[in-house]
Amino acid sequence: MSTDVAVRVSGLAKSFVRETRGRASVVPVLGDVTFEIARAEFVSIVGPSGCGKTSLLRSVAGLLDVDAGTIEVDGKAVTGPGRERAVVFQDFALLPWASSLDNVAFGLKLQGVGRAERRRRARAALEMVGLDGFADALPHELSGGMRQRVGIARALSVDPDVLLMDEPFGSLDEITRRSMQEELLRIWERDKKTVLFITHSVEEALFLSDRVLVMGGKPGRVVETLTPELPRPRTRSQESSEAFTSMRDKIWETLAC
Amino acid sequence: MLTPGSRRRLLPRGPLALQALGLVVGLALWELIGALHLISWFPSLHAVLGRVGELAAQGKLQEPLVQSVTNLVVGYLVSVVAGIVIGTLMAVSKYVNFALRVYVDALMAAPSIMLVPVLYVLFGLSSFTLIAVIVLYASVFIMVNTRNAVAGASSALHDMARSFGAGPVAAFFWVTVRSAGPEILSGLRLGMGRAVKGMFNGELFIAVFGLAALDKSYEGAFDTTGILAVAVVVIVLAVVLSTIVEFANRRLNGWALSPS
Numbered sequence: 001m002s003t004d005v006a007v008r009v010s011g012l013a014k015s016f017v018r019e020t021r022g023r024a025s026v027v028p029v030l031g032d033v034t035f036e037i038a039r040a041e042f043v044s045i046v047g048p049s050g051c052g053k054t055s056l057l058r059s060v061a062g063l064l065d066v067d068a069g070t071i072e073v074d075g076k077a078v079t080g081p082g083r084e085r086a087v088v089f090q091d092f093a094l095l096p097w098a099s100s101l102d103n104v105a106f107g108l109k110l111q112g113v114g115r116a117e118r119r120r121r122a123r124a125a126l127e128m129v130g131l132d133g134f135a136d137a138l139p140h141e142l143s144g145g146m147r148q149r150v151g152i153a154r155a156l157s158v159d160p161d162v163l164l165m166d167e168p169f170g171s172l173d174e175i176t177r178r179s180m181q182e183e184l185l186r187i188w189e190r191d192k193k194t195v196l197f198i199t200h201s202v203e204e205a206l207f208l209s210d211r212v213l214v215m216g217g218k219p220g221r222v223v224e225t226l227t228p229e230l231p232r233p234r235t236r237s238q239e240s241s242e243a244f245t246s247m248r249d250k251i252w253e254t255l256a257c
Numbered sequence: 258m259l260t261p262g263s264r265r266r267l268l269p270r271g272p273l274a275l276q277a278l279g280l281v282v283g284l285a286l287w288e289l290i291g292a293l294h295l296i297s298w299f300p301s302l303h304a305v306l307g308r309v310g311e312l313a314a315q316g317k318l319q320e321p322l323v324q325s326v327t328n329l330v331v332g333y334l335v336s337v338v339a340g341i342v343i344g345t346l347m348a349v350s351k352y353v354n355f356a357l358r359v360y361v362d363a364l365m366a367a368p369s370i371m372l373v374p375v376l377y378v379l380f381g382l383s384s385f386t387l388i389a390v391i392v393l394y395a396s397v398f399i400m401v402n403t404r405n406a407v408a409g410a411s412s413a414l415h416d417m418a419r420s421f422g423a424g425p426v427a428a429f430f431w432v433t434v435r436s437a438g439p440e441i442l443s444g445l446r447l448g449m450g451r452a453v454k455g456m457f458n459g460e461l462f463i464a465v466f467g468l469a470a471l472d473k474s475y476e477g478a479f480d481t482t483g484i485l486a487v488a489v490v491v492i493v494l495a496v497v498l499s500t501i502v503e504f505a506n507r508r509l510n511g512w513a514l515s516p517s
Contacts, residue, residue: 093417
């Protein structure tokens with residue numbers, strides 16, 4: 001495997017057993033999903049609800065066993081969660097009883113990092129996402145955008161090679177969502193983590209990504225791969241450019257098929 | 258949203274003031290009805306409290322109180338351990354849940370006092386029987402709350418812990434059980450009220466032990482002041498013990514009591 005491939009997914013398939021009125025039936029969710037993500041590449045997966053995006057991300061995270069195919073991260077087969085990957089969850093998944101600082105430090109704690117070191121790293125991560133004044137706040141005391149910043153800080157604090165983001169801005173209002181997209185790009189430009197980003201939003205995928213994988217079909221698979229020819233750093237003015245709008249239209253056409 | 262440095266209050270002042278006001282009005286009405294002899298047999302509050310003082314001064318209250326509280330504490334602790342362990346097993350294993358659900362549902366629906374004679378037949382006139390009655394009354398509520406709390410705990414938090422490297426067991430204890438805490442504690446509070454009820458009903462059944470034996474002696478003499486004096490002691494005991502559990506709940510689960 002070439003060293004600049006961070007994530008390789010080959011022939012991935014996954015089905016779920018659904019029980020309705022006492023009868024079990026097999027529902028295929030993913031069928032023969034294959035793609036690669038280069039190191040430091042920002043790849044988004046866009047697709048309609050139920051096409052298997054989240055199942056795909058959970059598989060790469062090692063949270064879901066697959067029926068067929070392989071997943072490799074940094075050349076090693078994924079058989080469960082691993083330190084080289086960190087997940088940012090759609091619903092934030094913050095511990096409601098813990099402060100922002102303790103939430104960020106939680107991942108480090110699970111990885112056996114000592115108290116002083118994990119608090120130092122957690123403070124640095126909170127500072128990176130602009131929440132250094134909110135270390136003691138509980139999740140319910142923060143706005144949705146701030147909660148997701150804590151989620152991002154938690155993922156970054158463990159310094160993963162690959163950041164897996166499952167519709168992280170899906171539950172935010174449009175204004176907060178756009179501001180968080182810009183914030184994410186600012187953070188990503190700093191140390192260029194490899195990112196797999198799941199989203200419903202075509203515009204979000206194009207604004208953030210080096211490459212956009214369009215998923216569709218039942219069972220879900222990658223039906224189109226597009227590379228936005230937009231220079232970095234990205235700016236909002238690019239959203240009205242010809243390159244952006246033509247690619248957006250192409251994705252919509254693909255999704256409509 | 259919180260600004261940096263602002264503090265949280267466990268319970269707002271308004272509700273506390275209203276609770277105190279409700280209590281004062283209720284006690285004032287009691288005193289008024291008793292003092293003005295609006296109901297002929299009904300003693301005033303100060304007469305009842307005076308009787309409590311007399312009983313304490315004569316040493317008649319202490320021994321039954323110690324007997325009752327000892328049984329209550331032991332029975333409640335057994336209920337807590339049994340309720341939490343069995344409730345958790347029911348939440349994590351559908352087989353355990355299927356096997357025990359019929360008993361739990363039956364105990365929730367049927368009056369527990371029906372089974373008290375059976376316990377006396379099984380264990381005789383002993384403290385052991387009274388403890389068993391308390392467990393019968395309290396454990397099922399703790400069990401059901403624990404089962405529902407653990408089964409309904411956030412799977413997203415469990416996934417989050419797993420994604421950062423926690424094993425299934427560590428994720429269960431560090432995240433699932435912790436997030437089920439408020440509902441489990443609410444079961445413990447319900448269980449405490451039920452335990453006091455079980456203690457008194459169990460004692461009433463044989464009228465040999467504890468506060469209920471004292472109560473029975475006043476019942477025989479139609480001494481309403483004495484009956485109410487014992488009732489006041491039991492109610493205060495129940496309220497104090499429930500408040501202790503509630504205090505623990507607020508200390509441990511204050512996060513769940515705040516609006517999100």
